[in-house]
Amino acid sequence: MNLRQYEYALAVADEGSMTAAAERLRVTQPSLSQQIGALEKHLGVQLFTRTPSGVTVTVAGRAFLVEAKIATTASRRAITAARAADGELAGELIIAVHMGLGARQLPQVLGQLRDRHPKLQVTLHEEPDPADMERLVRQGTLDMVLVHHIPAGCTFDIHPLGEEAYVAVLPKGHPLLSDGAPLRLEDLASEGWIRFRRASLLDGYLARLLANAGLSPHTVARASQISTAVRLVAQGLGVTVVPASAIPEGFEELACPLQPSLTEPVLVGVRRNPGSAETAMLDHLNQQNWCGTGLLCQPATV
Numbered sequence: 001m002n003l004r005q006y007e008y009a010l011a012v013a014d015e016g017s018m019t020a021a022a023e024r025l026r027v028t029q030p031s032l033s034q035q036i037g038a039l040e041k042h043l044g045v046q047l048f049t050r051t052p053s054g055v056t057v058t059v060a061g062r063a064f065l066v067e068a069k070i071a072t073t074a075s076r077r078a079i080t081a082a083r084a085a086d087g088e089l090a091g092e093l094i095i096a097v098h099m100g101l102g103a104r105q106l107p108q109v110l111g112q113l114r115d116r117h118p119k120l121q122v123t124l125h126e127e128p129d130p131a132d133m134e135r136l137v138r139q140g141t142l143d144m145v146l147v148h149h150i151p152a153g154c155t156f157d158i159h160p161l162g163e164e165a166y167v168a169v170l171p172k173g174h175p176l177l178s179d180g181a182p183l184r185l186e187d188l189a190s191e192g193w194i195r196f197r198r199a200s201l202l203d204g205y206l207a208r209l210l211a212n213a214g215l216s217p218h219t220v221a222r223a224s225q226i227s228t229a230v231r232l233v234a235q236g237l238g239v240t241v242v243p244a245s246a247i248p249e250g251f252e253e254l255a256c257p258l259q260p261s262l263t264e265p266v267l268v269g270v271r272r273n274p275g276s277a278e279t280a281m282l283d284h285l286n287q288q289n290w291c292g293t294g295l296l297c298q299p300a301t302v
Helices: 003-015 018-025 029-043 059-085 105-116 130-139 201-212 226-234 276-286
Strands: 048-051 054-057 091-097 120-126 144-147 157-169 193-196 219-223 240-243 255-257 263-270
Touching: 003 018, 003 029, 003 054, 003 059, 018 029, 018 054, 054 059, 059 091, 091 276, 105 120, 105 276, 120 130, 120 276, 130 144, 144 276, 157 226, 157 276, 193 201, 193 226, 193 240, 201 240, 219 226, 226 240, 263 276
Parallel strands: 091 120, 091 144, 193 219
Antiparallel strands: 048 054, 144 263, 157 240, 157 255, 157 263
16 A cells, blocks of 8 residues: 555545546556555455446545545655755645635736746645635645635634725626715615625625625626626626625726725635745745735735
């Protein structure tokens, strides 16, 4: 039994198919099946149930995969630490990011990191549901989180970066956009609203805002991506409220500030005893401009 077999089992679980997992791992399907069979024989349990359409994970398999993920993550970190000690940043950095957070800053950070450390790979878990975020934290999978609020069970060291402003987004030509004056939520009470997945943190935030204002506007559509919601607004379906930095380029003219202003903190959590890769990422994040003035913010010059 070895870590490679663990990685094979994790890939099969992710893909739900021996064929797809073999393609992803760039091995032959018979070889993969043989390795999974050998692992199951060594463990004395069946990890997967084979079906005509693929595979499903058994109860024993789910228990094993949780620990297998921790083991492969620990192995990855050990390799990264060893190479970093020799002056080379390599390996994989795994980060979870709340919906829309750092949509403008994060690509710049990752570009800078790539230029300086081309052998370092970064994997992003974008917009995980709260339950998924807690699961990732609990499994010890993550190296860093970029969030508004620290997820339950997270023992990472927290570093405040600044604030994220929220803005209203209205269709082009809407009367409320004419003078560019800040809007109150009450001004949008009679509008149809574009909302987000019910399980998402962003939709929960909007629900609390509306409830606190005593408003219950009509929801005309729901989107899983902020960029999609903004494009629906641009087509005249309704209005929405989103983080200013998450508005796609070319749609900034549809944004309007809110009064009173709405902001949330921007926090980065870094696992205890971080390696050189996490430290480098944190340095680049700190060099960005995380201010509360929304679209007026410009990235810092590095």
